[in-house]
Amino acid sequence: MNAANQEIKRGRKYGQVLNGAWEVFRRDGFEGASVDDIAREAGVSKATLYSYFPDKRLLFLEVAKGECCRQATESSDLIPCTAAPVTVLTGAATRMVDFFLSDFGMRVFRICVAESDRFPELGREFYRNGPALARARLVDYFHEAEARGELRISDKDLAADQFAELCKADLFSRLVFGVGGPISAADRTRVITGAVETFLARYGGAG
Amino acid sequence: MNAANQEIKRGRKYGQVLNGAWEVFRRDGFEGASVDDIAREAGVSKATLYSYFPDKRLLFLEVAKGECCRQATESSDLIPCTAAPVTVLTGAATRMVDFFLSDFGMRVFRICVAESDRFPELGREFYRNGPALARARLVDYFHEAEARGELRISDKDLAADQFAELCKADLFSRLVFGVGGPISAADRTRVITGAVETFLARYGGAG
DNA sequence: GAAAAGATGAACTGCCCGGTTCATCTGTTG
DNA sequence: CAACAGATGAACCGGGCAGTTCATCTTTTC
Incomplete structure (x- = not known):
């Protein structure tokens, strides 16, 4: 919808990545979460993850933004x-x-x-x-x-x-x-x- | 006084280390603080630091404990x-x-x-x-x-x-x-x- | 002043992690 | 079936950091 989303390629496993990332981030925080862990948790290869998100930081922001929206509407x-x-x-x-x-x-x-x-x-x-x-x-x-x-x-x-x-x-x-x-x-x-x-x-x- | 203190060797620059460590820890948090930074901030060599404290974790606990006590009495x-x-x-x-x-x-x-x-x-x-x-x-x-x-x-x-x-x-x-x-x-x-x-x-x- | 204890700093090990690459596999579309 | 886009995983790079080592220097102590 907005500019940020357009910068990020979508694909079949986009949702999986977000879900797995949220799981690991909320368990370990930002520094504590390793990208390998996230990929494993999401059932996705690291290469796939990086084909969606340019880096860990943007992935985190996207996850957090999504959760906030979900919470707000809920x-x-x-x-x-x-x-x-x-x-x-x-x-x-x-x-x-x-x-x-x-x-x-x-x-x-x-x-x-x-x-x-x-x-x-x-x-x-x-x-x-x-x-x-x-x-x-x-x-x-x-x-x-x-x-x-x-x-x-x-x-x-x-x-x-x-x-x-x-x-x-x-x-x-x-x-x-x-x-x-x-x-x-x-x-x-x-x-x-x-x-x-x-x-x-x-x-x-x-x- | 107590068991924890007995485990830790004292020395001339003990206070320097604690002060520098507190400075860096409160600035960067636990993960964010590097032992090299702490040693530099304390004006002490890394070897000296490790001659006092067995590892970063115990150093942090000692610093935090000291600060809490200081605050309490103050x-x-x-x-x-x-x-x-x-x-x-x-x-x-x-x-x-x-x-x-x-x-x-x-x-x-x-x-x-x-x-x-x-x-x-x-x-x-x-x-x-x-x-x-x-x-x-x-x-x-x-x-x-x-x-x-x-x-x-x-x-x-x-x-x-x-x-x-x-x-x-x-x-x-x-x-x-x-x-x-x-x-x-x-x-x-x-x-x-x-x-x-x-x-x-x-x-x-x-x- | 000599011996002992403490401090130094710089180099080094091993580990973990973020990010990249690539040859290969899988699923979809026409 | 052929072509193509996406997914894979495993290897690899570079960097940062915790913790160790050691030969050398400084301070204390007697």
Whole structure:
């Protein structure tokens, strides 16, 4: 569709290469992944791989871009925003927690951080059609809810960011630093309800 | 003092090596740092370096451990906890934001994330004498403040985590994903006051 | 000042990896 | 069947890096 794709030859095994590359990249990161490993994982010869992609770096960018798009379209299912704020916010919090506790969310985050020097545009790309979308949707909802008198928020951008951060309480450190053992369903509901309660304590119209 | 230190020979240029290694590691990460670079940066021959440390991995662990300890002892200056909650919390928030916006905080975080596969114990070590200390101090303060009737918190651990997360709103994403340009003093105060206000809206005794 | 301990630097080994090449094989199309 | 494009794999190149070695130089110690 765009210029970047035109630079890259397509062929029968194009998809195989992308899938195998994503598998190895997310397992080993950019430096850790060897092109031989990728070719083996994709069930493709190294020569074939290099006939599609000029080098490892572009292959990585293509894979990451594809995954971000997939993620963006996948999570574009909206919420019914007319329900009570507790309901809407709990749903949003659940989806956010599910995401960054997911295998995918964690791996992408890891790679973004680890490769932020080599691929600064990668983090921006991921943010743009990931967290930024969620944030925009939240802000939209805040406007509607405020019009209905359900919420009262002066700095809606900050409120959205605060809500997202509240959803990470406890869980995020445990994941990133490997502390506190596996995360149970009870842990998740504790954090989610806590986030919603704290948020509504500040911004709830009935507060 | 402990077993690990006994395994490592000391010598005149021991400190030089550690300093140079830290410099290169925090600049280039673990994989990115070459032992030759470290030796050059430390003003020491490679042979000398290897006479102290059996391999690159142990050198890295020693450096990271030392930095974590230094950081832990450095930030052990307590807060006067009898002031009004707004004051105490604003002070705490400022210190937290300063930390994870600092060069050091960001680099250590990056390395922890990037090297979490190779060095899972590193993240735990960092958390133990970094965020965990701050959290414990906050929880202690919550107990005292609650006894004075200034705060009302049922789940104090969760509250401490929420407060820490609130301090990261907006700022964290911008740092990690390289979005939204440099962070101004106004950005910081906006987030800090917002965090304190939201926290007190939920847990403030006078709320 | 002499012996011992430590430091030097430069060369060297072995390994891994990114990228290239090429002769050969396979599948498709007319 | 013939022609052709794509796929193959194995060998190869060049470079970088971890780790070793060693003969020589410097510093400490007595």
